[in-house]
Amino acid sequence: DAGITQSPRYKITETGRQVTLMCHQTWSHSYMFWYRQDLGHGLRLIYYSAAADITDKGEVPDGYVVSRSKTENFPLTLESATRSQTSVYFCATKLAGDTGELFFGEGSRLTVL
């Protein structure tokens, strides 16, 4: 039981190309999140979802698109990749309710040339 699976783990692409990062969970947690991690900025929230078909913007949503047609999947798409989107991307999940920690995937390292 892998819990949270992110794919691809590593991706190199060129400016202007579309890229999709996949996130799959086996736990049926209600909440799913996408963060990006950059040196000096910690983790910043891109988008999150409280349930299937419910998504909302986080702190840095520009240039990204998400969808959640099924509870277990939460793909993140960069419609036209830019160099500033070079980063490590983490998918995370959380149970419904007020308390409880985030569970993280292993991360996807994206390089945009």
Place this chain on the structure above:
Amino acid sequence: AQKITQTQPGMFVQEKEAVTLDCTYDTSDPSYGLFWYKQPSSGEMIFLIYQGSYDQQNATEGRYSLNFQKARKSANLVISASQLGDSAMYFCAMSLVNTGNQFYFGTGTSLTVIP
């Protein structure tokens, strides 16, 4: 606005000594959670400890304890008896119920344990 502040970019500690990693937070919501995560060089995020805003006692998990001072809005992580494997990046985070359970992270503190 910065909701979580970690003022120590890097820290060093001697093996077997205790170390405190600082974290201050900013919110006017009465209900929130405070978390610490560890990120070793391999990159995964490991949950360490949680403190709820209504908890009266400081949280403890093995060698980790959270020094929660609500009036000062601080949530410092104390690691006792440091081990070489504690060398990692440490992130403080806060979740706010009123913002859809969003988590806000600090910029992290890099801890190096010296043998």
